[in-house]
Amino acid sequence: MATENPTTVGSGTKVITANVDIQKTAINRLVWWTIAWAILFALIGIANYYDRHYLTNSFLTSPYIVMLIYVVCSGGIGGILFSLNYIVAHNEKGDFGQEYYLSYYIRPIISALVGVVSFLVVAGGLLNLAGVATSADYTSFSTILTFCGIALLAGYATDSFLDKLGDLASTLFKSTK
16 A cells, blocks of 8 residues: 655645555445446346246246356355455555556456356366256256355355366366377
């Protein structure tokens, strides 16, 4: 975090706090950006529930589309939780710098995509998790919660999940030269 830089003005000392104010403004914008994504994901999830239960001839009533929308929102919310947690942590430590801005701005989007990938990898059977059936009924409440929980965790731990995905890809596509 930027520190106050004193400068001499005439015979006295005046403290310029412009850098601190710019830093606080940037963090506030980042927090509001993250909250806006949280509201968007919540509204999409609620709309998905409404469409699923009250519309009949919509493509959104397909259990696969419904599940994809839920895991997108869950992964995104996981990324939002990560962002808010670490924004607060860096702000409290006073080491929140400009190098963090881009990663926090794009984390909700990346985490939403990671949520989808986690669903595809687990539902497709590429990654076995105890108690998760790959041929599950995608309309049951417990199945929806399971995949949403996995997507939320993958969205929160995006870096770790992508590392695990890299290991999986290396194993599957290992060269036999």
